[in-house]
Amino acid sequence: MSREVYDIAVIGGGIVGVSTARAILSGQNCRLVVLEAEDRLAAHQTGNNSGVIHSGLYYKPGSLKARNCVSGRDALYAYCEEKGIPYDRCGKIVVATSPEEIPRLDELEKRGRANGLQGMKRMSAEEAREREPHVACVDALLVRETGIMDFTAVTEAFAGDVRARGGETVFGFRVSGLRRAGAATAAQAGFGRDSSDFVVWSEGREIRAKNIINCAGLQCDRIARLCGSDPGVQIVPFRGEYYELTEEKRYLVKHLIYPVPDPRFPFLGVHFTRMIGGGIEAGPNAVLALKREGYSWRDISLNDMLTYATYGGFWKMAAKFWNTGFAEVHRSLSKKAFVRALQGLVPEVGFDDVTRCGAGVRAQALGPDGKLIDDFRIVEDANMIHVLNAPSPAATSSISIGETIAAMAHRNFRLN
Ligand SMILES: Cc1cc2nc3c(=O)[nH]c(=O)nc-3n(C[C@H](O)[C@H](O)[C@H](O)COP(=O)(O)OP(=O)(O)OC[C@H]3O[C@@H](n4cnc5c(N)ncnc54)[C@H](O)[C@@H]3O)c2cc1C
Structure with a gap:
């Protein structure tokens, strides 16, 4: 120094x-x-993230996320190529598991087109199962630009x-x-x-x-x-917990499988991700952490909790999302509930087919009006x-x- x-x-x-x-x-x-x-x-x-190179599918056209994701993604692939850092542009599928989700999948596809994604393809349930034989879906969207790498x-x-x-x-x-x-x-x-x-x-x-x-x-x-x-904002820590498929069950997932996200939240919903170092992760969920660097329920900081609990925007957010918040906490504490969510995408995943494997904590900015800054x-x-x-x-x-x-x-x- x-x-x-x-x-x-x-x-x-x-x-x-x-x-x-x-x-x-x-x-x-x-x-x-x-x-x-x-x-x-x-x-x-x-x-401690999912190691996914996102395509730019989800973000509002013209937003900083949309513009930086699309240009950053290609720059990152090129950088990894130049430096010999392993990556795999393996693509992902987003699956609608019920007819009600199809209009949201349509919207997502429109967004992807507006953001310049060339590698998207709408797939019937049969086509999706040719790629991912164990997936449950009524409709699907293939996004070829998505990939995996090690961000560390x-x-x-x-x-x-x-x-x-x-x-x-x-x-x-x-x-x-x-x-x-x-x-x-x-x-x-x-x-x-x-x-x-x-x-x-x-x-x-x-x-x-x-x-x-x-x-x-x-x-x-x-x-x-x-x-x-x-x-002008308060950071609220949202922990994302992961499970890993056991070695014998890795055949259940070939690439990446995502649900259609709930547009009210900035999080994508639990999904399956193939990791660049091997293995298949399932998650992450999104639970309020009790410490900024709170990787488990045992990590507690009264000071951190007080800073968000005394922020007006926090209670406005809590009033809006308390039921989702409770459902996430339940899914965090109950492996059975977590596995049930995974079975929505891949029904053959059983209770003993996944084991806990770490967590990451998102730094999510919250506005005084109770809105999560997107x-x-x-x-x-x-x-x-x-x-x-x-x-x-x-x-x-x-x-x-x-x-x-x-x-x-x-x-x-x-x-x-
Ligand atoms: C569970 C999870 C899954 C995710 N999945 C993906 C994904 O698949 N793809 C994707 O693109 N993004 C993903 N993200 C988001 C992505 O990881 C973050 O957007 C990105 O890592 C942010 O980087 P950063 O440098 O801003 O923050 P960080 O990586 O958190 O770095 C901040 C650094 O600041 C240091 N620091 C803090 N306080 C001080 C201090 N007082 N003095 C000195 N240093 C300090 C910290 O130690 C830390 O190293 C995910 C995030 C999470 C949590």
Whole structure:
């Protein structure tokens, strides 16, 4: 870690932070450091996700998600090809399991066309079963652009590029304080007007930087507040739990099988995913976590729970979705209920055919009106950029998001 002043400190060594650092350094020679709280990259959302390269099927045409997913997806396939990172553009099917779901599948197909997907094909139930012999459906949509990869491997490769371009990655640096040099606290600093450097510290260590990029995922709203910015949203952690098909039952799923999602939620519903490293995962569900990095029901933080429970938007959301929330909790606590959901897609999956296998926690931004923020949210403040909502498909979109933030930084930062 250098004692000189960095031009940019990126907070967060997930795929978004590291991709941003890489994009900045590919267009600009500057002193940049990535500060990561844990002892490795991709320790949270990035390293605990489904490993799916999304096609761009689901997102509102013209939204940041739609644009960044489509361009980021192709850029990512090309990057993996160039670096020799394993991937498989294996495609997926979205299946309607009852006639009532067919209009929603039609809508999805329309969205996919609006987002420029060329590889879609509507399939009859018979055609779908030629591809996935054990699936239950009345109608299906094949999406060939979808694939699988290991996002931790991608993040590590991005970090290799960052270091090759003169950037630094520092581990075990959990940002716990931040102020303008000369100002005692963030509140006194008057960040909007001050042009002095930032002092960023973590348990006895500190660095100085002219500009800050906040890519802290589950902690991004806290980091924004620490910087003196009002994030305008609250991060609510939603855990996604996975089961794995036993080795003997892997034949039940060949590729990826998804349900038609409920359009009221930003989550896709439990599905089957073939993993690039082998094995078939089933999940993730979506339960409110009791801690930001709460990977099981045993992980509890009163402080984290208080921050969302005292936020007005939380209770507005809870009033709207309490019944779905209870159903998700039931499915989390009862393997039987989880398996029942899976049987909706593949009826032959039995209780003993799946075993628990980990979880990831989504950093979902919630507005004061109780609405879950659907699109990516990246905001600028004086010498700062805050990534305040980067849920799925941000891993797929990471190259494109990185380039978007790099363009903001080139426009608005004090860079030599
Ligand atoms: C269960 C699940 C399944 C998903 N499936 C997919 C998928 O299949 N495809 C897809 O494209 N996307 C998927 N996503 C979404 C995707 O994983 C995220 O959008 C993406 O990883 C976000 O990356 P990030 O860098 O913003 O966040 P993170 O990966 O969470 O990185 C943030 C980093 O900031 C660090 N940090 C936090 N606080 C501090 C601090 N104070 N100081 C320093 N560092 C700090 C953390 O340690 C962490 O490493 C999924 C997410 C989940 C949870």
